[in-house]
Amino acid sequence: MAFISSGYNPEKPMEGRITDIGPRSFEDFYPPVIKRNKGKWDYHEILEPGILVHVAENGEKCFTVRCGAARLMSVSLIREACDIADKHCGGHLRWTTRNNIEFMVENEAAMKSLVADLKDRKFAGGSNKFPIGGTGAAISNMIHTQGWVHCHTPAMDASGPVKAVMDEVFDYFQSMKLPAPIRLALACCLNMCGAVHASDIGIVGIHRKPPIVDNEVLDNVCEIPLAVAACPTGAIKPTKTDFDGKKINSVSVNEDRCMYCGNCYTMCPALPLADYQGDGCVIMVGGKVSNRISMPKLAKVVVAYIPNEPPRWPTLTKAIKHIIEVYSKNAKKYERVGEWAERIGWEKFFELTGLEFTHHLIDDFRDPAYYTWRQSTQFKF
Amino acid sequence: MAKHPTPLLDQLETGPWPSFVSDIKQEAEHRSKNPKGIDFQAPQDCPADLLGVLELSFKEKETHWKHGGIVGVFGYGGGVIGRYCDKPEEFPGVAHFHTVRINQPAGKYYHTDYLRGVCDIWELRGSGLTNMHGSTGDLVLLGTVTPQLEEIFYDMTHKLNTDLGGSGGNLRTPADCLGQSRCEFACYDTQDLCHTLTNDYQDELHRPAFPYKFKFKFDGCPNSCVAALARSDFSVVGTWKDDIQIDQAKVKAYVGGEFKPNAGAHAGRDWGKFDIVKEVIERCPTKCMSFDGALKIDNANCTRCMHCINVMPRALRVGKEKGASILLGAKAPILDGAQLSSLLVPFVPVEKPYTEIKEVIENIWDWWMEEGKNRERVGETMKRLSFQKLLEVTNIKPVAQHVKEPRSNPYIFFREDEVLGGWTRDINEFRKRHAR
Numbered sequence: 001m002a003f004i005s006s007g008y009n010p011e012k013p014m015e016g017r018i019t020d021i022g023p024r025s026f027e028d029f030y031p032p033v034i035k036r037n038k039g040k041w042d043y044h045e046i047l048e049p050g051i052l053v054h055v056a057e058n059g060e061k062c063f064t065v066r067c068g069a070a071r072l073m074s075v076s077l078i079r080e081a082c083d084i085a086d087k088h089c090g091g092h093l094r095w096t097t098r099n100n101i102e103f104m105v106e107n108e109a110a111m112k113s114l115v116a117d118l119k120d121r122k123f124a125g126g127s128n129k130f131p132i133g134g135t136g137a138a139i140s141n142m143i144h145t146q147g148w149v150h151c152h153t154p155a156m157d158a159s160g161p162v163k164a165v166m167d168e169v170f171d172y173f174q175s176m177k178l179p180a181p182i183r184l185a186l187a188c189c190l191n192m193c194g195a196v197h198a199s200d201i202g203i204v205g206i207h208r209k210p211p212i213v214d215n216e217v218l219d220n221v222c223e224i225p226l227a228v229a230a231c232p233t234g235a236i237k238p239t240k241t242d243f244d245g246k247k248i249n250s251v252s253v254n255e256d257r258c259m260y261c262g263n264c265y266t267m268c269p270a271l272p273l274a275d276y277q278g279d280g281c282v283i284m285v286g287g288k289v290s291n292r293i294s295m296p297k298l299a300k301v302v303v304a305y306i307p308n309e310p311p312r313w314p315t316l317t318k319a320i321k322h323i324i325e326v327y328s329k330n331a332k333k334y335e336r337v338g339e340w341a342e343r344i345g346w347e348k349f350f351e352l353t354g355l356e357f358t359h360h361l362i363d364d365f366r367d368p369a370y371y372t373w374r375q376s377t378q379f380k381f
Numbered sequence: 382m383a384k385h386p387t388p389l390l391d392q393l394e395t396g397p398w399p400s401f402v403s404d405i406k407q408e409a410e411h412r413s414k415n416p417k418g419i420d421f422q423a424p425q426d427c428p429a430d431l432l433g434v435l436e437l438s439f440k441e442k443e444t445h446w447k448h449g450g451i452v453g454v455f456g457y458g459g460g461v462i463g464r465y466c467d468k469p470e471e472f473p474g475v476a477h478f479h480t481v482r483i484n485q486p487a488g489k490y491y492h493t494d495y496l497r498g499v500c501d502i503w504e505l506r507g508s509g510l511t512n513m514h515g516s517t518g519d520l521v522l523l524g525t526v527t528p529q530l531e532e533i534f535y536d537m538t539h540k541l542n543t544d545l546g547g548s549g550g551n552l553r554t555p556a557d558c559l560g561q562s563r564c565e566f567a568c569y570d571t572q573d574l575c576h577t578l579t580n581d582y583q584d585e586l587h588r589p590a591f592p593y594k595f596k597f598k599f600d601g602c603p604n605s606c607v608a609a610l611a612r613s614d615f616s617v618v619g620t621w622k623d624d625i626q627i628d629q630a631k632v633k634a635y636v637g638g639e640f641k642p643n644a645g646a647h648a649g650r651d652w653g654k655f656d657i658v659k660e661v662i663e664r665c666p667t668k669c670m671s672f673d674g675a676l677k678i679d680n681a682n683c684t685r686c687m688h689c690i691n692v693m694p695r696a697l698r699v700g701k702e703k704g705a706s707i708l709l710g711a712k713a714p715i716l717d718g719a720q721l722s723s724l725l726v727p728f729v730p731v732e733k734p735y736t737e738i739k740e741v742i743e744n745i746w747d748w749w750m751e752e753g754k755n756r757e758r759v760g761e762t763m764k765r766l767s768f769q770k771l772l773e774v775t776n777i778k779p780v781a782q783h784v785k786e787p788r789s790n791p792y793i794f795f796r797e798d799e800v801l802g803g804w805t806r807d808i809n810e811f812r813k814r815h816a817r
């Protein structure tokens with residue numbers, strides 16, 4: 001490899017340097033129909049799953065075709081999306097917050113040829129490159145994190161289980177037959193990059209073993225007071241210990257106090273938690289961020305542990321699909337998962353879903369725990 | 382022939398949902414064939430070795446990435462995440478696998494010229510793999526080596542007029558819903574506010590000076606498509622103050638079955654004929670609506686939940702006096718449990734140059750930078766130091782809208798000047814009235 005310089009001169013880093021310019025302006029990228037009608041949209045309609053039309057006050061139309069996509073994407077695939085946008089959309093496209101790709105055109109004929117083009121595109125392994133769907137009372141693309149592809153703290157993979165779950169619920173991505181939208185999300189550790197804690201159904205990676213103390217290096221690679229302060233339950237204490245016949249500074253972990261949050265590992269690489277037997281995930285249910293009908297709410301843990309079962313996480317996908325199906329059968333129109341569970345009562349949620357209620361599901365973390373216990377004789381048998 | 386056999390990952394190639402495994406494989410193959418004869422500046426085997434190390438994780442059920450190292454570009458404290466593999470001999474192509482966050486354009490609209498530019502730079506100088514997009518909003522370039530970081534930054538700024546996003550204890554890359562660009566519900570220009578604040582606060586975004594991360598997200602209306610009040614410390618959510626606009630003729634068209642209710646969002650199941658009383662009037666959370674041939678809304682009791690507007694978008698519109706509510710303090714569970722943002726500013730007009738909003742932001746930052754502990758999100762600071770303190774530093778008057786209910790304990794902190802005579806008392810005077 002011969003080093004190809006961009007023009008950057010390491011001897012003089014400030015020479016010609018451009019900084020603090022921020023992102024490119026959205027104005028550079030709007031499709032013309034968007035630019036012309038911004039702030040002047042009258043109404044929209046979902047023509048079929050994944051296909052929307054927005055109608056402006058002057059009658060102009062913008063047809064949008066929404067496609068699911070894996071968040072992890074190669075430049076080859078981005079270029080293919082660009083080819084499609086060049087061919088059909090005058091070179092314009094956008095991504096949604098939930099990692100979908102949206103192609104926009106200005107008339108129905110263009111929309112139809114775009115759709116026909118998208119439908120035929122498959123990966124070598126057989127999966128769809130640009131499946132159309134994710135609108136209305138459906139399951140849209142799943143928000144997720146990095147997992148084993150890139151992060152150092154995950155308790156599970158992200159892209160793998162997401163692919164497995166989305167395959168399992170694909171029918172709901174391409175239809176609009178649920179009582180309300182279901183927002184799925186996955187975070188591979190408690191840092192939760194993404195709004196997993198307020199999703200209808202969230203999967204969160206958890207560890208279940210306290211950190212191992214790597215005494216040999218701890219004092220060299222960590223600030224002991226920071227590691228001690230990092231622990232929300234006060235489980236970590238500074239100690240002196242014997243290593244190789246020498247007294248060294250390290251920490252000890254009170255295992256009974258540890259709830260495996262991993263914050264100590266974030267501060268100190270000599271306190272790893274990952275463990276093939278300990279790690280896995282919880283399922284959280286009933287969160288929402290929309291203010292529609294009821295106020296936004298945090299999701300609740302309804303399954304305390306599912307082991308990692310690569311490559312397709314069958315126990316997890318089965319549980320998710322089951323919850324969706326019970327909800328779909330029982331909830332009223334417009335009711336989000338959490339609204340349904342609150343209306344019938346969580347005791348009925350467990351009865352209807354058949355999920356086992358175990359001691360793990362009772363909150364014992366600080367003051368808010370009390371507010372989740374039942375200060376009433378009102379409950380359902 | 383694949384560099385590493387991946388029998389477990391191969392099982393993720395089937396099924397209808399787009400397979401990231403197939404996609405990485407296609408990139409691996411493309412790089413190994415290298416039809417354009419590119420002199421790759423990051424390992425050619427990067428995608429192949431990523432599959433290899435991921436297969437190993439699938440087998441062993443543990444990650445093989447080490448704690449990040451400190452890497453970055455000159456003068457910035459964020460935007461690049463250092464990443465190293467703990468099996469560098471087996472997977473040399475991903476021994477160094479740093480991430481570069483590119484600040485995405487507001488609304489995530491792109492032109493292909495720009496995206497192809499990103500792809501060209503990234504094919505030459507990185508793995509050819511991305512995240513479209515990261516959880517905060519950035520366009521994430523996944524995997525490169527340290528010597529390429531300055532080169533990527535130089536190319537991005539010079540060729541694409543684009544900057545890096547945020548990471549670490551600073552302002553993270555702001556993100557917004559598509560808002561007025563394509564949505565009739567939007568109550569303000571989310572793109573313009575997002576873009577303007579991102580540019581106005583470049584220093585805060587690139588040079589960490591905060592106790593911890595701070596996120597801005599902008600939703601155009603209470604439907605909250607970007608989940609501002611769950612995903613951001615500073616959540617701006619569009620709303621309005623006056624009456625919902627009703628077109629009675631179009632209400633009748635919905636009742637008569639002429640228009641598809643919910644814009645067709647529930648069309649996949651037979652829910653029976655549209656029933657305005659059952660589906661709108663009775664589902665209104667505040668019961669402020671009635672229907673007797675004409676639709677009536679007692680707007681003074683409406684909480685602007687959007688339900689009726691979502692059901693009948695052609696007949697109902699948000700009000701004319703539009704603006705936003707500002708909520709503060711959302712965060713993930715680490716450390717003290719998950720939080721959603723809490724209402725701080727019930728209503729603010731959203732007008733250029735956004736002085737009023739910036740004043741709130743800067744007051745919060747001044748306070749949090751002074752009082753916040755290391756790695757304490759503002760949501761935790763406000764819990765530790767009280768909502769009252771937050772109101773005081775932001776000069777916002779307490780109103781009943783701030784709470785769902787008043788406190789149920791009388792452990793009230795009064796200010797000394799609120800108490801007649803103050804707190805300095807003479808024990809001798811007291812003893813004149815009360816014997817020891």
Ligand code: SF4
Pocket residue numbers: 145146147151152153154155187188189190191192193
């Ligand atoms: S959720 Fe945790 S493990 Fe997953 S990418 Fe984020 S920080 Fe890493």
Ligand code: SF4
Pocket residue numbers: 210211230231232233234235236253257258259260261262263264265
């Ligand atoms: S994992 Fe969390 S609870 Fe356990 S010792 Fe570390 S910081 Fe403390």
Ligand code: SF4
Pocket residue numbers: 558559560561564565566567568600601602603604605606607
């Ligand atoms: S948050 Fe509201 S304004 Fe923004 S895209 Fe969603 S519905 Fe439209």
Ligand code: SF4
Pocket residue numbers: 293664665666667668669670678682683684685686687688689690
């Ligand atoms: S916006 Fe919500 S609260 Fe207001 S009238 Fe409509 S349904 Fe009722």
